Amino acid sequence: MHSNSLRYVRRMSAIGAAVALAAGLLVALAPAAHAAAGADLPFTSVEAESATTTGTKIGPDHTQGTIASEASGRQAVRLGAGQRVEFTVPRAANAVNVSYNVPDGQSGALNVYVNGTKLAKTLAVTSKYSYVDTSWIAGAKTHHFFDNARLLLGQNVQPGDKIAVEAVSTQVTVDVADFEQVAAAATKPAGAVSVTDKGADPSGQGDSTQAFRNAIAAAQGGVVWIPPGDYRLTSSLNGVQNVTLQGAGSWHSVVHTSRFIDQSSSSGGVHLKDFAVIGEVTERVDSNPDNFVNGSLGPGSSVSGMWLQHLKVGLWLTGNNDNLVVENNRILDTTADGLNLNGNARGVRVRNNFLRNNGDDALAMWSLYSPDTNSSFESNTISQPNLANGIAIYGGTDLAVKNNLISDTNALGSGIAISNQKFLDPFSPLAGTITVSGNTLVRAGAMNPNWQHPMGALRVDSYDSAIEANVSITGTTITDSPYSAFEFVSGGGHGYATKNVTVDGATVRNTGTVVVQAESQGAAKFSNVQATGVGAAGIYNCPYPAGSGTFTLTDGGGNAGWSSTWGDCSAWPQPGQGNPDPDPTRNLAKGRPATATGSQDVYTPGKAVDGDASTYWESTNNAFPQAWTVDLGSSQAVRRLVLKLPPATAWQARTQTLSVQGSTDGSAYSTVVASQGYRFDPATGNTATVTLPSGTNLRYLKLNVTANTGWPAAQFSEVEAYLS
CATH class of the missing domain: 2.160.20.10 (Single-stranded right-handed beta-helix, Pectin lyase-like)
Known part of the structure; x- marks a missing residue:
């Protein structure tokens, strides 16, 4: 079932691993690295872009309609006649399956070499099953570029052996090779x-x-x-x-x-x-x-x-x-879904399956005519659905999506969609408890050409009616999403509420735009969500249609790395853009989380960003050096710091010696301004200004203090950070 033929176009402007890609090796898309997510598969996959090649690497690319955008890892290797990719065999095997593309209208073959010796058998390749057009699906372009071809080698190979594939005459783009030890044919059961x-x-x-x-x-x-x-x-x-x-x-x-x-x-x-x-x-x-x-x-x-x-x-x-x-x-x-439970599914278990290159939702439950009930998708590995979602739940009661590994979704889909999009009537909306637990999403989410804005890696969508079910999302890992990690939207443009959602326990790494993309009225509670490498800001909160209500994010504790909010609802963030500040004169540090190597009594680190110059942070006494750090929420082009001490006359003049360091991830710091002395004098307001060099971009600002002529500790009543 096509999952996202959306009926509205947003007013917003268009946005112009977890899976182990180290050495390009995926053990069944890396279950060893993600023991709780994905299927236990009988093969080991190796990415072509990580192998030795005389061809040309293409990608990475997330642009709808390009070959690389549909490839595993968004990269592949293009071979001309006589060019080859040579894989190092990762496991004992006697068979190989190759995911490939050839130009539209062409067919050909790949020669296969084992340790330099050419096999008599070739691997046939064709565009016959590729280049699918679905003009009746809004926003679809020609898609489904890749195909799979398999070959029994006729011999056993061992880890470390070399298997090469070579284009004979037709251009072939090689994506990934699966190596497998195929058992001998079984015998006829008695009777x-x-x-x-x-x-x-x-x-x-x-x-x-x-x-x-x-x-x-x-x-x-x-x-x-x-x-x-x-x-x-x-x-x-x-x-x-x-x-x-x-x-x-x-x-x-x-x-x-x-x-x-x-x-x-x-x-x-x-x-x-x-x-x-x-x-x-x-x-x-x-x-x-x-x-x-x-x-x-x-x-x-x-x-x-x-x-x-x-x-x-x-x-x-x-x-x-x-x-x-x-x-x-x-x-x-498949040119459409891998599997669709189309109503009346009760107690169905779909588990430990591998799906690649599906032309719509890879796995879907669609509660047409009556609700799918007490059914689950568990421990499946899904790669490269090229039109819609990896897993989609459209309505139903007491359903579960658990421990799945989903990668490289494209065009009109998310990694996982929990939705009240009905398509047809009679439809049974989401009810009871929808459990989404232990899933890993890699490079999931895509630019939706109907909305002209992106879809998150995991989407909860009150498309045709409000979400009344309890949606419990736990133990999620989201890595390298090209856009947002979590999205809450009313995709039909009616402004229905997306509510009763809890997100507990998530790791978000390198999300392209925001961690939370909130576009509907409603509410969600977030707990223990840790984010690093956020591209623009932590939160985009701009419900559609305008005036339809607000989305409330409740902080359940344990969250880190995504507290900033995108500041301009008239423009979508682009990947890695950074958050535009609607007020360039704003103090970026005010109210932000602050930490320090130590503090004295009640003079805690937060006193230096509370906006009150009469309160102050004081480090542990007689223990130089001391450091004070503030998280600005997103990477910022800071150009000026204003350091303050309380303006009271009792504060005599003093010089503090300090250096300025910056970091984008909170772990690796570099020196922005070398150590020097800064004079604080009550006669001139007890302030000091630090100018940062042009080209400085930082999210975490650290002040390292090594001396203070007026007191044996570091002291600041306010640390202010400005863009100019």
């Missing part, structure tokens, strides 16, 4: 009915549709066996119930069809496991059931160990699918 015994052709030449139907009919209550081979089905299966369809493994048993099961109901007990279904879907036609499963498998069913590719949707589930389990699958290169 199973083989589709070949019913006439199926494992060469892929004949039509095996009727043979599959006959085997299903004969195996009721038992197992249909799909031996190693390629099988071609020309129409979908229906009436599937009380049966297991089992293959020899998803690299061995392959069914070629764009419509595998299409049925509106089933008595259940359907188990699909350990084979591949690879379709021929080259464009998205929403009225066509071009899906692995379209409709219902019935209660108590399961889908596991599947490789699903080149379909419109992996699983589009309607009707009764109570207690369905979908686990340990790969869903690649």
